[in-house]
Amino acid sequence: MPLLGDFCLIVALALAGYSFVFGIIAAVSKDSGAGFRLGETARRAGIWIFFAVTIAAFALAWAAMNNDFSLAYVKAHSNRALPTAYKFAALWSGQEGSLLFWSWLLACYGLVLRLRHKVDRRLVAMTSIIVAGIQVFFLILCNFVANPFGMLDRAALDGNGLNPLLQYPEMVIHPPMLYLGYVGFSLPFSFALAALIIRYPGEKWIHITRRWTMVTWLFLGFGISLGAHWAYAVLGWGGYWGWDPVENASLLPWITGTAFLHSVMMQEKRGMMKKWNVWLIFITFMLTILGTMLTRGGAVSSVHAFAQSAISPWFYWFLGIVFVVCLTFFILNRDHLQAENRLESLVSRESSFLFNNLVLLGACFAVLCGTLFPLLSEAVQGHKITVGPPFFNKVVIPIGLFLIFLTAVGPLLAWRSTSWGSLKRNFAWPAGISLVVTSALVVWNIRPWQGLSRVREWTTGLETAQIFSWMTILFSTLVIMTIASEFIRGGRVLQGKLNTNLFSGMYHLTRRNMRRYGGYVVHFGFILVMIGIAGLAFNQDKEQEMGLGDKLQIGHYTLVGQKYTQDDNANYGSEAAVLDVYKNGKFLGTLFPELRFFKASGGQPDHIVANHSTLVEDLYVIYEGRNTETDRPIIKAFVNPLVSWVWIGVLVVMFGTMVALVPNAEQIRSTVPVSVALKAMEEQGLEPARVGK
Amino acid sequence: MKRVARLLILSCALTLLLGADNSRYEKVGGKIMCTCGCAEMLLKCNHVGCPNSDTMIRQLRSQLQASPNDADVLNFFRRTWGITAVVEPGTHGFELLIWVLPPLVLGLGLLLVILVVRKLRLRASPADAGEITLDPHLEALRQRARRETEV
Numbered sequence: 001m002p003l004l005g006d007f008c009l010i011v012a013l014a015l016a017g018y019s020f021v022f023g024i025i026a027a028v029s030k031d032s033g034a035g036f037r038l039g040e041t042a043r044r045a046g047i048w049i050f051f052a053v054t055i056a057a058f059a060l061a062w063a064a065m066n067n068d069f070s071l072a073y074v075k076a077h078s079n080r081a082l083p084t085a086y087k088f089a090a091l092w093s094g095q096e097g098s099l100l101f102w103s104w105l106l107a108c109y110g111l112v113l114r115l116r117h118k119v120d121r122r123l124v125a126m127t128s129i130i131v132a133g134i135q136v137f138f139l140i141l142c143n144f145v146a147n148p149f150g151m152l153d154r155a156a157l158d159g160n161g162l163n164p165l166l167q168y169p170e171m172v173i174h175p176p177m178l179y180l181g182y183v184g185f186s187l188p189f190s191f192a193l194a195a196l197i198i199r200y201p202g203e204k205w206i207h208i209t210r211r212w213t214m215v216t217w218l219f220l221g222f223g224i225s226l227g228a229h230w231a232y233a234v235l236g237w238g239g240y241w242g243w244d245p246v247e248n249a250s251l252l253p254w255i256t257g258t259a260f261l262h263s264v265m266m267q268e269k270r271g272m273m274k275k276w277n278v279w280l281i282f283i284t285f286m287l288t289i290l291g292t293m294l295t296r297g298g299a300v301s302s303v304h305a306f307a308q309s310a311i312s313p314w315f316y317w318f319l320g321i322v323f324v325v326c327l328t329f330f331i332l333n334r335d336h337l338q339a340e341n342r343l344e345s346l347v348s349r350e351s352s353f354l355f356n357n358l359v360l361l362g363a364c365f366a367v368l369c370g371t372l373f374p375l376l377s378e379a380v381q382g383h384k385i386t387v388g389p390p391f392f393n394k395v396v397i398p399i400g401l402f403l404i405f406l407t408a409v410g411p412l413l414a415w416r417s418t419s420w421g422s423l424k425r426n427f428a429w430p431a432g433i434s435l436v437v438t439s440a441l442v443v444w445n446i447r448p449w450q451g452l453s454r455v456r457e458w459t460t461g462l463e464t465a466q467i468f469s470w471m472t473i474l475f476s477t478l479v480i481m482t483i484a485s486e487f488i489r490g491g492r493v494l495q496g497k498l499n500t501n502l503f504s505g506m507y508h509l510t511r512r513n514m515r516r517y518g519g520y521v522v523h524f525g526f527i528l529v530m531i532g533i534a535g536l537a538f539n540q541d542k543e544q545e546m547g548l549g550d551k552l553q554i555g556h557y558t559l560v561g562q563k564y565t566q567d568d569n570a571n572y573g574s575e576a577a578v579l580d581v582y583k584n585g586k587f588l589g590t591l592f593p594e595l596r597f598f599k600a601s602g603g604q605p606d607h608i609v610a611n612h613s614t615l616v617e618d619l620y621v622i623y624e625g626r627n628t629e630t631d632r633p634i635i636k637a638f639v640n641p642l643v644s645w646v647w648i649g650v651l652v653v654m655f656g657t658m659v660a661l662v663p664n665a666e667q668i669r670s671t672v673p674v675s676v677a678l679k680a681m682e683e684q685g686l687e688p689a690r691v692g693k
Numbered sequence: 694m695k696r697v698a699r700l701l702i703l704s705c706a707l708t709l710l711l712g713a714d715n716s717r718y719e720k721v722g723g724k725i726m727c728t729c730g731c732a733e734m735l736l737k738c739n740h741v742g743c744p745n746s747d748t749m750i751r752q753l754r755s756q757l758q759a760s761p762n763d764a765d766v767l768n769f770f771r772r773t774w775g776i777t778a779v780v781e782p783g784t785h786g787f788e789l790l791i792w793v794l795p796p797l798v799l800g801l802g803l804l805l806v807i808l809v810v811r812k813l814r815l816r817a818s819p820a821d822a823g824e825i826t827l828d829p830h831l832e833a834l835r836q837r838a839r840r841e842t843e844v
Contacts, residue, residue: 236739346807
């Protein structure tokens with residue numbers, strides 16, 4: 001089976017090479033008949049890449065599932081006692097396998113693209129060539145640089161096992177989701193570059209690209225959140241985001257993808273920002289390559305040290321080639337990207353998108369700076385410094401706050417220009433309510449905001465984090481209110497027109513413009529995530545040695561040590577604590593924090609966190625092991641407010657994205673004439689304003 | 694509306710200025726990484742029997758008592774445990790660049806957008822703008838059309 005896999009990898013490379021080279025020849029061919037036939041063979045070769053890479057990926061998974069330790073890769077990332085699901089996950093656990101997985105996902109996307117070639121044959125043909133080019137690069141890596149089918153001189157009896165940190169259910173789906181996101185951005189990139197190369201007329205390509213980008217963005221966002229949840233549940237430090245270089249690498253294309261999804265509306269609605277959009281999608285793709293390089297190349301030190309080697313130079317070259325190709329065609333065809341309209345006012349929907357893009361790119365630049373600065377400092381100063389959470393928190397949080405503020409204001413602005421009067425009218429209620437809500441938090445000592453309740457603390461020494469949290473709540477309330485007002489205002493209009501209730505009106509409103517109102521749902525989910533993050537400022541933690549019957553008091557909770565147990569199976573040995581939990585004296589339940597020692601990894605420990613989660617706060621407990629001097633168990637407990645809202649927010653973002661992907665319902669005919677205003681404006685020779693869509 | 698915006702900006706600036714950490718231990722400890730290879734922050738390292746974190750935490754406490762200057766404490770850790778032990782870049786020399794670049798780039802970007810929009814507005818024909826906004830009746834009609842076509 002491994003030999004078949006290895007052979008299929010070579011075949012896949014040959015097919016990708018054929019698809020790339022003959023696709024180009026077909027594209028430049030003067031003879032349209034011969035060019036079409038040749039292009040068709042290139043397309044079919046592209047389809048066959050999928051089957052070849054699928055067989056290769058299956059062969060590797062098969063080898064892992066059947067304990068074929070003659071393969072170096074399987075020996076390094078699996079062992080006999082490993083549960084079956086994790087054996088399958090070994091496919092993407094190491095560098096060679098993950099590059100094969102990258103190729104396979106690209107082949108899947110390529111298959112869909114090539115099967116849907118009737119959408120626009122010329123555009124898809126050029127896009128297919130670019131996808132084949134990317135595929136060639138990854139298949140070269142798989143065949144010659146990081147071949148997953150490398151054989152050992154002598155088959156081992158057992159493997160080294162999967163990294164214990166990866167032996168967690170979410171880790172089975174986190175990398176595929178992340179990679180679906182990373183790889184998926186190849187398609188919008190290829191479409192954008194193809195449209196630029198062939199000087200594609202009209203905006204159809206941008207419609208296609210936007211949908212691909214949304215799907216990809218959804219996968220990437222979900223992958224990132226799964227990673228955050230994994231970190232929270234497994235790493236045992238009480239947090240979910242540590243600004244690790246690999247985490248940052250996944251965030252970067254997500255941020256630029258978000259910017260693209262906003263600015264693309266400017267191009268669709270007003271024919272503006274075409275150059276900007278093209279570069280946004282180019283940069284997004286390049287950041288996914290950078291992310292893959294950081295994850296797999298080991299250029300920066302990271303907690304994700306699952307697969308490190310010296311493949312970075314290959315990625316540097318690939319990035320360089322991609323940049324040169326993009327720049328060349330941009331220079332050659334930039335006249336094709338002239339804007340059809342200009343910005344007319346600073347207070348307009350266009351400006352808000354522009355500011356939103358700038359702020360997002362500012363955040364992206366800050367994260368990129370912090371991620372790559374260690375490399376820069378090594379090159380300049382001769383030593384590699386570490387850039388950790390303090391830097392990112394100080395720089396990114398204020399930018400994030402500005403972004404939340406823009407999220408609140410943007411939807412209230414009209415296209416072209418907004419008068420102060422209309423802004424005041426739309427903004428007054430949301431601003432008033434958000435001020436009232438946040439004042440209430442301060443004045444009435446609403447939990448968990450105790451730190452904000454006393455004026456003395458407020459004026460003398462409140463922690464910066466708490467102030468940021470308070471501002472987050474202020475702006476978040478503003479966003480929620482503006483979203484609600486948008487739904488209610490529109491719902492009321494349809495309520496009257498369709499003679500129905502408000503909720504039905506809002507439903508019909510959403511069905512008529514799924515993208516816009518789905519977008520609002522995404523904003524709402526994003527705000528829930530921000531509210532969850534705001535809770536970080538009020539985290540508490542306590543560490544204590546706890547014998548039988550001993551108590552640990554943290555916040556309103558009391559933990560009582562009931563029992564300490566040990567267990568052993570083929571994969572790992574474990575120690576666990578049995579702790580009764582009381583809140584304000586009332587029994588809540590029992591928690592079982594555990595520490596596992598994985599045998600194949602030389603007894604490497606891994607925490608299994610016990611978490612009592614509510615909408616208000618999480619009681620997060622880890623069993624740290626036994627004090628080497630006293631032999632008493634050590635328990636560490638955290639009270640983390642509002643964490644659940646992070647995960648709920650992610651689900652809402654996903655739901656909103658899916659809503660935005662659904663096509664609009666057919667327009668409902670109104671029984672009431674649209675407006676006398678339109679007629680009057682026609683008489684005056686005026687065009688109605690294009691707003692809000 | 695402008696007044697509200699100014700008030701908001703002022704309150705944000707004031708809150709930022711007023712914000713000051715009251716726990717040196719948490720603040721300085723939050724800038725130091727455990728050097729045992731666990732890739733965790735010093736105060737978050739949860740490895741029982743960690744060869745470094747206990748010593749580092751003891752040193753942190755004693756240094757905080759000995760020196761009122763946080764920078765001196767961080768420099769002590771840089772000297773003792775290596776430059777990578779401190780995860781916050783310094784604010785002088787080459788490392789200052791990382792603090793300056795992101796806000797500078799963002800600020801320049803915002804400034805550029807404002808200047809470009811202002812320039813484009815000045816280029817626009819004043820007659821076009823005046824014709825619509827000067828007549829209150831027409832402005833009312835525009836507003837109504839705007840409301841009704843927004844759905």
